[in-house]
Amino acid sequence: MNRRQWHAHAHVLRGRVAAVAGCAAALALAVTGTASARPAHHGPDPARQVLAARDGWAAYGTGTTGGARADAAHVHTVSTWEEFKAALADGGDAPKIVKVVGTIDADGPDCASFAAPGYDFGTYLKTYAPETWGRDRDLSAEPDDSPEGLRRASQARQDAYVKAYVPAHTTVIGVGAHAGFKGASLQIKGVDDVIVRNLTFESPLDCFPQWDPTDTADGNWNSEYDSVVVDGSSHVWLDHNTFTDGDHPDSTLPHYYGRLYQQHDGELDVVRGADYVTASWNVFADHDKTVLVGNSDSEAAAAVDRGRLKVTFHHNLFRDLVERAPRVRFGQVDSYNNHFVAGPDYSYSYGIGKESQLVAEHNAFTLPEGVTAGTILKKWTEAPLTAADNWVNGHRTDLIAVHNAEVPDENLKSGAGWTPVLRTRVDSPRAVPALVARLAGAGRLH
Template structure:
């Protein structure tokens, strides 16, 4: 079989980024446009029409950085220092090798007096019950000490990304272990060619009121786009790495969940393109809009415009993505279901999802009717999708197999911000070969 050629993202370069040393004669002035940066991916910008992040001003990240604001980092401390240097001046941060953001150990984050065995004993449902949560527990209680310990880890593993920044991996093995990149209230960010191994929450909280059986709830997504605009996530790989959920213990009869999401896009975030990424080996993967509540709706309505194209979603349980409110365009993606598969697209409050030209590879026992999951009444467009090589009407099979949750066709809008659209039946060969960190062309 002929190996597919990776056409990769259509890119442009921002000319005039830095002064170029050109030999000139006479009184002529050297033009930066004479030597655009075609070869260095760190200076590439998102092409026109490449998804929602191309809307309006487009997304250039740190392409205009001068030499003083181009960094190569190999440690977590150096990465944070580079982020802080120069404020919002355009900057490029090149990540070399795998940076460990986990900290020395979970014990290093624990405050004096914190004892997990005491926590388990105190909040055992047989003792504490299942009708009250732990939020009102005082600071000197096991829960209070857990909160204080969690705050230490929070300060360590999170990194605030400023506006006008490009973060890019160097070579094929660059990335972060245990980091949580926070894009909060900023504009114009590019994150490319990085491997993210999910943060492991050292101090999950027990909530006995979360479902009839209670749940352990964790923090730390690998990347959070929170109220930010014009963000391009490209050729990244997200995975649980050495700590998949299958390795986690159980307490009170529930999994001790130490993972949150791989990518969350929330709180009025807008104009995001996620292209040529791999999202793998995870449960609750991508959340767009984090609540149905009135306060959240007031922030999210009219926002959360996101494009997903040419991504590989492999061995996930759910949320690829789950959508509230946003106009989400998802095309030319490959979904490969594994054990425990729940659904791919979550149709939530006032969502307007367009899912076209995608390919789904489902194992025996996984029904095409569960590719879509209805959470709230919202129309969806789902045309030209293939399941196990067969053209499939995802809405029709959902409505036939899940008759109590009828989906209505027609999202009410037509995406126009697309570059190359590949035939759906060719998507597996293209995406599986070309998506993810280390495959940037």
């Protein structure tokens, strides 16, 4: 046993002795959980750390090592968006490490800089106002020289700027406590073996949302750009990151046609046949449509997604969100030891979608007065789930039973049909709030 292991072992023993001596149970459990987490990721250089064995679905098969085997020529330190994109492109799929220093601005100069010649938002609003255009036809057939066509061209310009494509066998990691991106959309698309750690992501702000008159009875503004997209990729580990709307929460956005001018999409999407993903010790905060696993109910999507979309969420903080933490279609999703803290706009946490096989266990929920436990689950289509040993405001709660009692027309069935085995230590849900508060998010690698 080396010195670090001996200290970790002694730390555990001291926590147990303290518990016997009468210290608060939650604190003792939090200390024990902290010690148990450290050996899973310890190492001299966080940039070369790999995912521990059995640490969620990303540990399956070949595991996830990212750029751990990068040679010196493929270790980059960057502080601008241009440097970051160049570092990702260097060396193709050769193992690489990209270290991010400070906050990198990926927003571009301003929205006007992305506008296509001839685009005018005032003209767009006038042309597609419901009293003029109606609410029974969408804008998909509008020609390229129409206001909608010019909006599409403008959005394509922004798209090319704010997206960065992460290649296979890559680790992207923040240096220190204040590294991250403002307005970036990291695309992990069609590759294998990627690690993203210790970064703060301020959500991209779509300069050119599309109006869809047919989306609900009143229409909706729909936007592009998630902070991180795992698209058709496998073996991806997202760890100790913070996702937030930052300086541009939805409360600061205007309304047009009586609807919120929504300029945010998601914080994390795992879609289009992606597989073997672990999201651990992250903070997802201050957002509406937060995490999506599986992006469509269509048969075309089903052909790609059935048997895939295996994702683990553990020891994450979901704070002041509206919905989708996550919303799940198809895949086998394991969600355990997370803390959900509901805010004033809370709608639901887990969305039960088409053919989903969600296991939600050993989680803690903190709900404000007036928000009931029956809202934690939201049924979209018929799909059974497993939900055991979850605690709501300090009390063990059967989430399925309370949901069915409060929302009888959305009856949920128990039993996801599988049992997760790719877990490291499982902490008591009573300890999870303190544990996650102290250790989750960017700047808190341990």
